[in-house]
Amino acid sequence: MSSISSEAKVGIFVLIGLIILAYMSFQAGQKGLGLRKGYLVNVTFDNVSGLERDASVQIAGVDMGRVEKIALINGRALVTLRISPNVKLEKDVKAAIKTHGVLGDKYIELVPGTSGVAHIPEGGEITQVERQADLDKLLNQIGLIADDIKQVTGSLSTVLGGKEGQGSIKDILENTRRLTHNLNMVVKSNEETLRVVLENIKQLTENLNNVVVKNDEKMAQTIENLKGASREMEKTFASLSEITDSIKKGEGTVGQLVKDKDMAVKLTQTIDSLKDVADKINQGKGSIGKLINDEETVNNLNEGLAGINRYVSKAEQYRTFLNYRGEYLFDRSEAKNYLDIKIQPNQDKFYLIGLVSDPKGKLKTRDTTVGGVTTRTEEWDRDGLLFNAQIGKRYKDVIIRGGLLESTGGVGLDYMAFNDKLKFSFEAFDFSTDNKTHLKASAEYQLFKHLYLTAGWDDFIGKKGSKSPFAGIAIRFEDDDLKYLLTTTPIPK
Numbered sequence: 001m002s003s004i005s006s007e008a009k010v011g012i013f014v015l016i017g018l019i020i021l022a023y024m025s026f027q028a029g030q031k032g033l034g035l036r037k038g039y040l041v042n043v044t045f046d047n048v049s050g051l052e053r054d055a056s057v058q059i060a061g062v063d064m065g066r067v068e069k070i071a072l073i074n075g076r077a078l079v080t081l082r083i084s085p086n087v088k089l090e091k092d093v094k095a096a097i098k099t100h101g102v103l104g105d106k107y108i109e110l111v112p113g114t115s116g117v118a119h120i121p122e123g124g125e126i127t128q129v130e131r132q133a134d135l136d137k138l139l140n141q142i143g144l145i146a147d148d149i150k151q152v153t154g155s156l157s158t159v160l161g162g163k164e165g166q167g168s169i170k171d172i173l174e175n176t177r178r179l180t181h182n183l184n185m186v187v188k189s190n191e192e193t194l195r196v197v198l199e200n201i202k203q204l205t206e207n208l209n210n211v212v213v214k215n216d217e218k219m220a221q222t223i224e225n226l227k228g229a230s231r232e233m234e235k236t237f238a239s240l241s242e243i244t245d246s247i248k249k250g251e252g253t254v255g256q257l258v259k260d261k262d263m264a265v266k267l268t269q270t271i272d273s274l275k276d277v278a279d280k281i282n283q284g285k286g287s288i289g290k291l292i293n294d295e296e297t298v299n300n301l302n303e304g305l306a307g308i309n310r311y312v313s314k315a316e317q318y319r320t321f322l323n324y325r326g327e328y329l330f331d332r333s334e335a336k337n338y339l340d341i342k343i344q345p346n347q348d349k350f351y352l353i354g355l356v357s358d359p360k361g362k363l364k365t366r367d368t369t370v371g372g373v374t375t376r377t378e379e380w381d382r383d384g385l386l387f388n389a390q391i392g393k394r395y396k397d398v399i400i401r402g403g404l405l406e407s408t409g410g411v412g413l414d415y416m417a418f419n420d421k422l423k424f425s426f427e428a429f430d431f432s433t434d435n436k437t438h439l440k441a442s443a444e445y446q447l448f449k450h451l452y453l454t455a456g457w458d459d460f461i462g463k464k465g466s467k468s469p470f471a472g473i474a475i476r477f478e479d480d481d482l483k484y485l486l487t488t489t490p491i492p493k
Contacts, residue, residue: 038082039122040068043095043108045129048077051097056107057081067108081108089126090117096130319344323354323476325454331468334359336458340388348394356386356406360466405429410438421446425456436461442470450477 004012048070057065064087069080083089090113098109110126120126187194212219246252281288321342328335340354368374390412392401399414410429417424423444430438442456452474459467 038065038084038087041081041083041089041120041122041124041126043079043081043126043129044073045077045079045097046131048079048097050099050106051079051108052106055105057083057110058107059087059110059112064110079108088119090114090119092117092128093120093126094128094130095126320479321476322479323474325452325472325474327454327458327470327472329359329458329468329470332359332465335472336470338388350392350394352388352390352392352401352403354388356388358386358406406438408432408438436463438462444474450475452476 051067051070053067053070055067056063057067065081065083067079068082071078071080089110092113094111094113096109096111097106099106280286321344323338323340323342325338325340326335327337336359337357338354340352342350342352344350386406387404388406390401390403390405392399392412397416399416400411401414402411404410405412405427406429408430410427410431412425412427414426415424416422425440425442425444427440428437438459439461440456440458441460442454444452444454446452453471454474455469455471457467457469461467
């Protein structure tokens with residue numbers, strides 16, 4: 001087998017290099033095609049000097065896109081970025097133009113936004129942009145500063161150069177040496193005095209600090225009060241300024257008095273009229289003059305006011321109550337009803353009138369004479385109504401009352417407890433010799449504002465069929481209409 005010639009070896013080497021080049025180009029094309037599958041977003045910069053198309057777009061140093069297009073819109077650079085499809089940009093992402101090294105290529109750096117925020121859609125825009133430093137402007141500023149420094153050094157060289165400048169510098173140094181020496185001597189000779197002064201200053205600062213700490217809240221409050229007062233003064237001055245402007249313009253009553261002469265004349269006439277009225281009043285003319293100067297008129301007015309006051313006082317003192325009470329008698333299986341009007345002229349006295357509907361009716365007595373013999377018979381009128389007419393007096397928690405109880409004479413005793421919410425009552429009436437005295441004991445409790453519960457024992461020492469335990473309800477409320485009706489009667493002098 002013959003050996004391969006040098007020409008063949010060169011050809012094989014070139015062929016292998018072309019294959020490797022083609023493979024690398026294909027890989028680069030595949031990468032570019034991958035980027036073409038991404039989505040586009042826009043970002044606007046004031047200056048994109050040095051940034052080229054296909055420049056890298058990086059996030060945290062990782063290549064995640066390319067610069068697709070750069071255009072000029074309204075004097076600003078609109079840069080279109082193609083971002084890899086697997087990268088989502090938040091709404092608050094920030095874009096900045098960076099440089100690889102000092103003189104390297106420029107690229108766009110994206111700083112991720114807040115996690116969980118909505119993402120920028122395709123064709124959207126990055127709104128937060130970090131301003132790029134203009135290197136040319138920076139170098140220009142550095143050049144200007146260098147020129148200024150050069151002028152300053154030149155001036156110093158002119159001033160300090162030569163024998164005169166050296167002599168001036170020598171004098172300055174000598175004066176500085178003497179000054180420091182003198183200061184050192186002063187400090188040494190007054191060392192104790194300076195120490196005392198410094199100690200006093202230290203104590204003073206400590207005392208001031210303690211005062212400030214102890215009165216911190218007061219000082220803050222004082223400052224706040226001063227701020228509030230200054231604000232109020234500003235408002236006051238503004239109001240005064242508005243008032244003076246209005247007066248100058250002739251607005252308002254004072255402005256018209258200042259600007260309008262007719263208004264001033266009318267005011268003078270009004271004052272003259274008031275003066276005439278005051279003179280007539282002083283002379284006792286007219287109703288007001290008589291009221292002020294005539295004692296009889298004043299006395300009559302006082303009597304009238306006193307009568308009105310008595311009427312109002314009487315109306316306020318009077319209190320009237322309407323009361324209905326229903327009792328169910330368990331042993332008799334019957335209901336007994338009461339309807340009362342309570343008139344209370346003051347706190348410790350009252351009058352009570354009412355009707356009682358008793359199922360057994362009203363007892364009537366009939367005398368029959370036959371052959372000279374008189375026979376008395378008793379019968380109950382079930383349709384008859386019984387009457388209550390009582391007067392009562394209260395002594396603290398005890399109430400004593402008397403009068404007609406169920407159309408017969410009787411007395412009653414009430415005890416009030418728990419701020420008048422609970423009442424214990426005992427009544428005795430019908431003291432006839434033919435029957436036992438009618439005794440009744442009961443208790444009443446206020447359940448709601450106008451509703452009461454009552455229970456007790458009626459005629460508990462009476463005949464069988466007459467006595468019975470009972471329970472019931474009562475409705476009681478105050479009636480102002482009836483009160484004012486009763487107080488319309490003439491008041492005797």
